[in-house]
Amino acid sequence: xxxxxxxxxxxxxxxxxxxxxxxxxxxxxxxxxxxxxxxxxxxxxxxxxxxxxxxxxxxxxxxxxxxxxxxxxxxxxxxxxxxxxxxxxxxxxxxxxxxxxxxxxxxxxxxxxxxxxxxxxxxxxxxxxxxxxxxxxxxxxxxxxxxxxxxxxxxxxxxxxxxxxxxxxxxxxxxxxxxxxxxxxxxxxxxxxxxxxxxxxxxxxxxxxxxxxxxxxxxxxxxxxxxxxxxxxxxxxxxxxxxxxxxxxxxxxxxxxxxxxxxxxxxxxxxxxxxxxxxxxxxxxxxxxxxxxxxxxxxxxxxxxxxxxxxxxxxxxxxxxxxxxxxxxxxxxxxxxxxxxxxxxxxxxxxxxxxxxxxxxxxxxxxxxxxxxxxxxxxxxxxxxxxxxxxxxxxxxxxxxxxxxxxxxxxxxxxxxxxxxxxxxxxxxxxxxxxxxxxxxxxxxxxxxxxxxxxxxxxxxxxxxxxxxxxx
Amino acid sequence: xxxxxxxxxxxxxxxxxxxxxxxxxxxxxxxxxxxxxxxxxxxxxxxxxxxxxxxxxxxxxxxxxxxxxxxxxxxxxxxxxxxxxxxxxxxxxxxxxxxxxxxxxxxxxxxxxxxxxxxxxxxxxxxxxxxxxxxxxxxxxxxxxxxxxxxxxxxxxxxxxxxxxxxxxxxxxxxxxxxxxxxxxxxxxxxxxxxxxxxxxxxxxxxxxxxxxxxxxxxxxxxxxxxxxxxxxxxxxxxxxxxxxxxxxxxxxxxxxxxxxxxxxxxxxxxxxxxxxxxxxxxxxxxxxxxxxxxxxxxxxxxxxxxxxxxxxxxxxxxxxxxxxxxxxxxxxxxxxxxxxxxxxxxxxxxxxxxxxxxxxxxxxxxxxxxxxxxxxxxxxxxxxxxxxxxxxxxxxxxxxxxxxxxxxxxxxxxxxxxxxxxxxxxxxxxxxxxxxxxxxxxxxxxxxxxxxxxxxxxxxxxxxxxxxxxx
Numbered sequence: 001x002x003x004x005x006x007x008x009x010x011x012x013x014x015x016x017x018x019x020x021x022x023x024x025x026x027x028x029x030x031x032x033x034x035x036x037x038x039x040x041x042x043x044x045x046x047x048x049x050x051x052x053x054x055x056x057x058x059x060x061x062x063x064x065x066x067x068x069x070x071x072x073x074x075x076x077x078x079x080x081x082x083x084x085x086x087x088x089x090x091x092x093x094x095x096x097x098x099x100x101x102x103x104x105x106x107x108x109x110x111x112x113x114x115x116x117x118x119x120x121x122x123x124x125x126x127x128x129x130x131x132x133x134x135x136x137x138x139x140x141x142x143x144x145x146x147x148x149x150x151x152x153x154x155x156x157x158x159x160x161x162x163x164x165x166x167x168x169x170x171x172x173x174x175x176x177x178x179x180x181x182x183x184x185x186x187x188x189x190x191x192x193x194x195x196x197x198x199x200x201x202x203x204x205x206x207x208x209x210x211x212x213x214x215x216x217x218x219x220x221x222x223x224x225x226x227x228x229x230x231x232x233x234x235x236x237x238x239x240x241x242x243x244x245x246x247x248x249x250x251x252x253x254x255x256x257x258x259x260x261x262x263x264x265x266x267x268x269x270x271x272x273x274x275x276x277x278x279x280x281x282x283x284x285x286x287x288x289x290x291x292x293x294x295x296x297x298x299x300x301x302x303x304x305x306x307x308x309x310x311x312x313x314x315x316x317x318x319x320x321x322x323x324x325x326x327x328x329x330x331x332x333x334x335x336x337x338x339x340x341x342x343x344x345x346x347x348x349x350x351x352x353x354x355x356x357x358x359x360x361x362x363x364x365x366x367x368x369x370x371x372x373x374x375x376x377x378x379x380x381x382x383x384x385x386x387x388x389x390x391x392x393x394x395x396x397x398x399x400x401x402x403x404x405x406x407x408x409x410x411x412x413x414x415x416x417x418x419x420x421x422x423x424x425x426x427x428x429x430x431x432x433x434x435x436x437x438x439x440x441x442x443x444x445x446x447x448x449x450x451x452x453x454x455x456x457x458x459x460x461x462x463x464x465x466x467x468x469x470x471x472x
Numbered sequence: 473x474x475x476x477x478x479x480x481x482x483x484x485x486x487x488x489x490x491x492x493x494x495x496x497x498x499x500x501x502x503x504x505x506x507x508x509x510x511x512x513x514x515x516x517x518x519x520x521x522x523x524x525x526x527x528x529x530x531x532x533x534x535x536x537x538x539x540x541x542x543x544x545x546x547x548x549x550x551x552x553x554x555x556x557x558x559x560x561x562x563x564x565x566x567x568x569x570x571x572x573x574x575x576x577x578x579x580x581x582x583x584x585x586x587x588x589x590x591x592x593x594x595x596x597x598x599x600x601x602x603x604x605x606x607x608x609x610x611x612x613x614x615x616x617x618x619x620x621x622x623x624x625x626x627x628x629x630x631x632x633x634x635x636x637x638x639x640x641x642x643x644x645x646x647x648x649x650x651x652x653x654x655x656x657x658x659x660x661x662x663x664x665x666x667x668x669x670x671x672x673x674x675x676x677x678x679x680x681x682x683x684x685x686x687x688x689x690x691x692x693x694x695x696x697x698x699x700x701x702x703x704x705x706x707x708x709x710x711x712x713x714x715x716x717x718x719x720x721x722x723x724x725x726x727x728x729x730x731x732x733x734x735x736x737x738x739x740x741x742x743x744x745x746x747x748x749x750x751x752x753x754x755x756x757x758x759x760x761x762x763x764x765x766x767x768x769x770x771x772x773x774x775x776x777x778x779x780x781x782x783x784x785x786x787x788x789x790x791x792x793x794x795x796x797x798x799x800x801x802x803x804x805x806x807x808x809x810x811x812x813x814x815x816x817x818x819x820x821x822x823x824x825x826x827x828x829x830x831x832x833x834x835x836x837x838x839x840x841x842x843x844x845x846x847x848x849x850x851x852x853x854x855x856x857x858x859x860x861x862x863x864x865x866x867x868x869x870x871x872x873x874x875x876x877x878x879x880x881x882x883x884x885x886x887x888x889x890x891x892x893x894x895x896x897x898x899x900x901x902x903x904x905x906x907x908x909x910x911x912x913x914x915x916x917x918x919x920x921x922x923x924x925x926x927x928x929x930x931x932x933x934x935x936x937x938x939x940x941x942x943x944x
Contacts, residue, residue: 095809099808099809099812102621102812103621105618105620105621106617106618106619106620106621115618117617117618120612120613120614120616120617121613123613125613125614125616126614128614128616129608129609129614132604132605132608132821133604133605133608136601136604136605137601140592141592141593141595141597141792142592142597142598142600142601143604143790143792143793144592144595144597144600144789144790144792144793145578145589145592145790145791145792146577146578146587146589146792147578147792148577148578149574149575149577149578179651179794179815179819180815180816180817182813182814182816183814183815186813186814190687194667194689195666195667195689208812208813208816211809211812211813212813212814215662215809215810215813215814217666217667317616318615318616318617319616319617319618319816319817320613320615320616320617320618320619320817320819320820320821321615321616321819321820321821322651322815322816322817322818336571337567337571337683337687338687340571340574340680340683341654341658341680341683341684342654342655342658342684342687343651343652343655343794344652344680344791344794345791345792345794346794347651347792347793347794347819347822348792348793349604349792349793349821349822350819350821350822
């Protein structure tokens with residue numbers, strides 16, 4: 001049997017034992033060495049089995065003790081279905097709903113499950129403040145002047161240095177800073193498209209991307225997407241002749257939270273390059289992996305500058321700072337030109353502050369903590385949903401990021417649920433926001449970035465109660 | 473004789489006496505009362521004569537002493553010609569030249585006459601730093617979170633409050649904050665146009681606006697513009713049927729520095745409203761008036777929400793903060809929607825800091841000082857140009873703002889001058905950047921925002937020497 005199959009089979013077998021209860025929560029699983037000896041496989045293959053199970057939150061490592069089965073009450077809920085959008089490009093969508101839900105942003109009387117950012121309690125506020133104050137002193141003219149067009153040098157150097165973690169090999173000069181990741185995505189789309197062009201996306205898709213596409217007069221082609229492996233390359237391949245540009249969020253997409261397998265990343269990158277279709281990669285959640293290793297990117301497999309890789313600290317450090325970047329490959333000149341006319345410069349102070357925080361502030365330590373919190377939140381949310389939501393509810397199995405996708409019974413309208421929940425001071429993101437087609441009316445997204453409390457559990461209970469009432 | 477004529481005639485007579493040397497620099501001019509008695513006019517009409525002469529920098533008020541003739545060595549240089557662009561819409565322009573010149577931004581080895589922002593030395597850096605530090609403490613979550621979509625409340629309240637100075641009567645709720653004024657203009661253009669639409673502009677025009685128009689696929693109609701009164705309403709009227717949207721910088725336009733007369737502002741505002749053509753008004757220089765009074769805006773005459781009034785502190789406080797705003801009249805919903813998808817939020821920290829500085833930090837005191845410096849710089853620049861530039865050089869008579877427009881002899885190519893000057897570590901903005909047509913090849917713009925020194929005078933001397941060499 002080929003190595004690939006061996007590894008997948010072994011991981012599958014162990015997963016089945018865990019899911020069926022043969023191996024119970026808290027129990028120790030066989031060691032790497034035991035697995036290697038027992039099945040006659042290399043230590044590396046055995047390790048890969050465990051990393052896979054860990055990534056799927058089925059087991060967890062305890063320092064100096066080995067791997068144990070995770071507490072996994074929530075795993076009794078099945079996965080949502082793979083999406084099957086029509087292979088038709090659309091250019092209008094649920095604008096009003098999106099605007100309505102986003103207008104809740106900043107409201108202090110609501111539990112904001114709807115906005116996909118980490119709560120301020122989870123952020124290193126004191127350290128960031130210190131960096132801002134230092135930046136007012138270290139920057140020429142106290143940060144009142146423009147930055148160089150390409151952006152803050154320290155920040156660009158650190159983004160490049162950190163690309164080693166995902167085999168990116170970026171250099172400082174490959175990176176342009178932007179005012180957050182959405183600004184990077186908007187600049188990329190403006191550089192690569194004209195009205196009437198067609199943009200291919202995963203489905204479900206982040207509503208902001210749908211809106212920007214509509215704003216630029218693009219036709220949007222939503223592509224079938226699997227809740228564990230991401231976009232269907234088969235489906236994408238069939239649509240290639242229609243596509244001008246493709247935008248993917250392969251790591252912890254804000255709807256389903258999947259991590260596209262490395263092989264798929266490689267395949268999709270090569271496929272698009274071969275057909276001369278630029279790939280915009282939104283990797284803004286890439287550092288929020290629940291498994292031990294930072295996943296790769298499509299950019300890791302980009303050999304000819306066809307991938308425009310975008311990121312930010314909006315999901316990890318400070319949404320309100322507006323600090324992002326893009327490594328635009330061979331489209332650098334176009335991007336610089338657009339940056340000049342649309343924003344001229346980013347806010348020098350916060351870009352310097354974030355650059356220095358990445359350099360010396362313990363970003364990785366903060367990330368470890370944040371990831372742990374988000375993963376623990378996922379478990380808590382999932383357990384609460386299992387307890388309080390209607391029978392038949394399905395949930396995603398995010399492998400990182402901030403989003404939990406919930407699928408209710410076919411007849412449950414989550415836009416109705418949104419309105420009902422709002423009356424109880426709860427804001428959710430109804431599934432219909434994430435598509436231009438007639439899909440996901442029975443889905444919703446919850447943000448995992450709120451600090452877990454008994455009150456939050458109660459809010460989920462309330463939500464489940466409302467969902468039961470709507471379902472009848 | 474009608475009042476209008478009387479006032480203009482009297483101002484003209486006095487101006488002639490000053491220019492011809494009948495009244496000498498430093499001499500007292502007749503008092504308001506004397507003028508009123510002598511010509512049998514009202515005190516108000518007499519005052520208007522003096523305000524007009526003051527605005528033209530011919531006289532200046534000394535506290536408790538009356539008006540005196542300004543030191544005005546530079547006035548011996550004539551005004552540039554009024555522009556006469558072809559009545560043809562264009563959609564391509566001097567992209568490479570613009571990018572080249574802007575790429576000098578931030579270079580420390582150059583004297584940057586080319587970038588239209590005030591030097592850091594002229595800005596209240598210490599006070600701003602203090603406000604930033606306070607903002608890290610006062611904002612929820614230390615400013616790491618998103619702002620409400622419409623933007624910082626204090627900033628919006630202050631922008632509205634300050635509108636009284638130009639009879640704007642804005643309310644807090646009329647204002648949306650943006651990441652600088654260019655961001656406001658870009659959002660307005662995106663809201664109001666589709667590719668192929670026609671945008672009418674003054675000529676010469678700020679290169680950033682030309683580039684954004686080209687980026688959005690707009691056709692650009694440059695309209696004849698007078699160096700003292702601004703856009704020709706006559707010319708604009710003839711082109712109306714072609715125009716989708718109009719963008720004007722009526723106060724201290726960064727090329728010619730004119731202040732469009734109130735009557736013209738009123739007329740153009742009503743004309744465009746009558747024809748259903750939205751007017752985007754860039755008033756980012758409005759607070760930098762050299763005369764005593766803050767000029768009005770087109771928005772002051774907007775009765776039905778047809779004017780989208782944009783501003784920022786980028787020319788007065790901190791270019792690198794990216795703090796701007798727009799009062800978009802009846803287009804508010806569209807603007808909010810675009811802001812959401814393109815930037816989500818501005819950088820909370822600096823918007824709070826600027827809001828509080830406007831509230832308590834002595835903005836008006838700072839502005840008085842800055843205006844005085846800029847006006848004094850204008851005098852110094854003009855005198856140096858009169859001394860060192862080729863005979864026949866013409867210069868603008870800016871009534872505020874940061875720009876001095878210089879017109880050389882027909883055969884002098886200022887793009888050539890730009891390249892020559894760069895070798896001597898001087899960067900200028902060649903006239904060709906300010907148009908999509910074949911105009912202004914013999915013009916250049918100098919930024920008045922550099923601190924005046926003997927070295928700066930020497931740089932102007934060098935520039936003049938190079939211009940003489942090119943002219944042959």
